[in-house]
Amino acid sequence: MSAPVAQFDEDARRVAGDTRQRAIVQTAMHKYEVVRDFRKPWFQDWNGARDQASRTKFEAINHLDRYLDQFASKLESRGTKVHWASTGKQAVEIILGILKEKNARTVIKSKAMTSEEIHLNDAMEKSGYTVVESDLGEFIVQLREEPPYHLVFPAMHLTRGQIQQTFEEKIGEKSSDSPEELTMVARRVLRQKYLDADVGITGANFGIAETGMISITENEGNARLTAALPKTMITLMGIEKILPRMEDLGLFLPVLAVMGTGQALTGYNTIYSGPRQAGEADGPDEYNVVLLDNSRTLLLADAEQRDSLHCIRCGACLNVCPIFRNVGGHSYGTVYGGPVGSVITPNLRGLQDWKHLSYASSLCGACTETCPVRIDLHHHLLQNRRNSVQEKPDFFMAQAFRMFAVVANSPGLWSMVTTMSRVGMKVRGWVNATFLDPARAWTKTRDLPPIAGQSFREWWKENR
């Protein structure tokens, strides 16, 4: 068993049985559903909006070469330095290079899943820089030395009491567990960090090819301060975040807000266009955009699953996923959890090492049903399973399915197996749910119905 499988099996089993964590997640997700469903009708035609969003992303992804080129040259025309990183390692090196050149000591960051993907914080800290996450949720999980629990809600698994305790233990700040007081603690601590920081690093929600601008959406104003106060700004953006036109934001900002958090629009929506221009009062002296591939072009080359690059990281598929709701965000052992993570991770990080995530699904399709850009998520899970078998079939599994086919295909054998199972199940009953029970994976927690005294086929033969 490879390390990721063992870790997933163990963590998923532990969390699935943790009814306290289940209650926290189920309650949070239920609240999300209520606000999301309140906002959705604000669209004249929600499914029409999804169609349009899907078409726009299809256009962007299928002409990514052209749009990326346009995006980069527009950015460069206003003095932004654009860096191309094929791998996560390259992106880290580029960013460390900038920090070194600027003689930086402290870095402030706003939320960026891409930075988790390339383990940027770790690399910066190892190189001696002080790194502070400014998004409240990210700040909390950073203090706890945990990865984010969810794409949009990094600290959703924690209670107020746990956050209060974290603040007290990690930064010596005592307060009550009221959300207001806890937020004020973070605010007070973070304000000074913004002023101290030499470099600000942000992620990107969308990159507008037409104008060469970056759209960032947030609820706390922390990304604005991250971008505005330090002299040097770096944006790390996955190449799939491209939108062709500025007007596309008119659709994508509300779609992202409604599906991400159930808001009509996110609190702060800012468009960054480069370093401070002559005559402008604010903005960073230097602006760097790092464009990250890190195997995204592998998905781009896959006509069947290319649409997984449509993802706008709204987290809607996680929110509705019964697997996510029961195993939580950390069990996946990946940066991108939930259905979209289970689709892309095997493709980005190795099919054989990560295929278990594609198998860990009942294929219920709730993710596909909700996805605002219409990624065919649960069918992609099936394709990953198929691909993994084609690449490396399991001999015993294949034999078992072949044997089953022989039995199922022969009425005589089926009838014999029916009779044998009837006896077998009775015998099994003596060891029901014990370690001797071959059906223990089922019977440990569930009763198993007996084989009927008369099967349908037997009834049919006798009565018709």
Add this chain to the structure above:
Amino acid sequence: MKITLFVPCFVDLMFPKAAISAVKIFEKLGHKVVVPEGPACCGQPAFNTGYLEESRAIAEKVLVSLKGAEAVVIVSGSCGAMIKNFYPQLFEGTPLEADARELAPKCFEFSSFLVRKLGVTDLGATFPHKVTFHDGCHGLRELDNKLPPRQLLQKVRGLELIEMDAAETCCGFGGTFSTKFPAISTAMGEVKCESSFKTGAEYVVSCDSSCLMQIDGLARKKGMNLKTLHLAEVLAA
């Protein structure tokens, strides 16, 4: 109409009453029911596990046995979706692709067949009980079967339908998933059972015996007072 009934393996072995009820309902409506001596399974377990060749070993025989049928009714949303939606994909690029595509529009899940093909909603059934309905995922999302079962239940005399919060949430069965990831499957099933139980209904009804096996298995183990019945059994009552 001559109706070809496809009875999935686990319905045959463990839930024959669902299929027997379907036969009786169709015959009462004046139709002829035939059950081909074909394979006992649709090939879904192998397909969902990624073993397409092994799945085709069964599915080709199913195609042959259903060839030329006027209408095929499958007593399961899940197996129905397999034959109707996934066979064309499974046989893509093989000589049987045309057969799979020809068969697809003739295939119906049981409740969808009654409402959409036969245009029947009132079967004259009486079932004086409180009932909640569980949407099997394949029926709901692959076959768009939200309404037919409810239209049928509404016409049952004495039946009170109480919708649960999590009607559309997966019960956690998921075929081999239920034994490959038993802890996750069980947690999902517990959520489903709790949601069903909260309605105060005596019965959880569904179009999928497989989902009901999961719900019933958990409810029994936990000693919850929750009974399960296939929709066909309610309609035959």
